[in-house]
Every structure is written in structure tokens, then in C-alpha cells.
Amino acid sequence: MSMLMICPGCGVKNRIPTEKKHLSPKCGRCGTSLAGAPISGIVNPLTDAQFQQRVEQSAMPVLVDMYAPTCGPCQMIAPVIAELAEAFAGRLMVYKLDTSSQGMTASRLRIRGVPTLLFYKNGVMVDQLVGAAPQAQIEARIKTIL
Numbered sequence: 001m002s003m004l005m006i007c008p009g010c011g012v013k014n015r016i017p018t019e020k021k022h023l024s025p026k027c028g029r030c031g032t033s034l035a036g037a038p039i040s041g042i043v044n045p046l047t048d049a050q051f052q053q054r055v056e057q058s059a060m061p062v063l064v065d066m067y068a069p070t071c072g073p074c075q076m077i078a079p080v081i082a083e084l085a086e087a088f089a090g091r092l093m094v095y096k097l098d099t100s101s102q103g104m105t106a107s108r109l110r111i112r113g114v115p116t117l118l119f120y121k122n123g124v125m126v127d128q129l130v131g132a133a134p135q136a137q138i139e140a141r142i143k144t145i146l
């Protein structure tokens with residue numbers, strides 16, 4: 001088993017054997033520590049401060065789940081997003097941004113409600129999906145950015 005971690009320094013993908021995860025791995029190209037680096041295959045928490053680097057400068061396509069912890073439809077689609085993250089491991093980065101504690105990005109992008117799913121390709125938002133959409137619909141949108 002291995003995980004795909006994205007280097008916060010140079011953006012290159014690093015394949016880290018799961019059993020070596022605790023050894024605070026470093027990037028194979030630039031040597032930046034991969035501690036806390038986002039992983040392709042899971043839903044990574046995201047902050048406003050990380051948004052530009054991790055989403056708008058990502059070489060890999062990105063899905064962002066703009067959610068709020070108290071929102072029912074958000075809780076409904078959370079397991080769907082997790083499943084899709086796993087299904088597209090190595091090809092897609094998936095993040096979730098809590099708009100109730102992190103409001104800057106939501107206001108900058110004029111997000112009106114949650115959940116809103118944002119689809120990024122080459123750092124540009126190419127699509128948005130508002131509300132709790134069915135899994136097949138989300139999956140179809142993901143395929144358009146791969």
C-alpha cells in the first residue's frame with residue numbers, strides 16, 4: 001500500500017509507502033518535508049490561506065467541497081465525496097473547506113449556499129455544482145476535468 005502525497009514546495013507527486021508515513025517523509029525532488037502535505041485519495045481539509053497554492057496553483061485537477069458542519073445536505077454528500085476521492089486517487093485532489101469558520105474564499109468566489117462543489121482544471125474554476133447532487137452527476141463532472 002502506498003499514498004500519493006503532493007509536495008507543498010514544488011508540486012511534484014511523491015509515492016510514500018503507507019508504513020513509512022510516520023517517518024516524516026521528504027519530497028524526492030526538492031527535499032521539502034511532506035508532513036501535513038495533501039494526499040490524493042482522501043478528502044483533505046483546506047483553509048482560506050491554503051486555497052491559492054493548493055487549488056489555484058495545482059497541476060492536478062481539483063475538487064473542493066465548500067461545506068458547513070451544521071448543514072444537513074453537506075453531511076449527506078460527505079461520504080459520497082470521500083468515495084469519489086478514493087476512486088480517483090492519483091488523478092484528482094479533493095479538499096473540503098468549512099465555510100462557517102473560513103469565509104474569505106466563499107465570499108471572494110460569491111458562493112451563495114452550501115454544499116457547493118468547485119471543479120478546477122489548471123488552476124481555473126471550470127464548473128460549480130450547487131446542492132447535494134447525486135454521485136453519478138458529481139462523477140460525470142469530475143471526468144470533464146481529468
Ligand SMILES: [Zn+2]
Binds near residue numbers: 008010028029032
Ligand atoms: Zn518537492
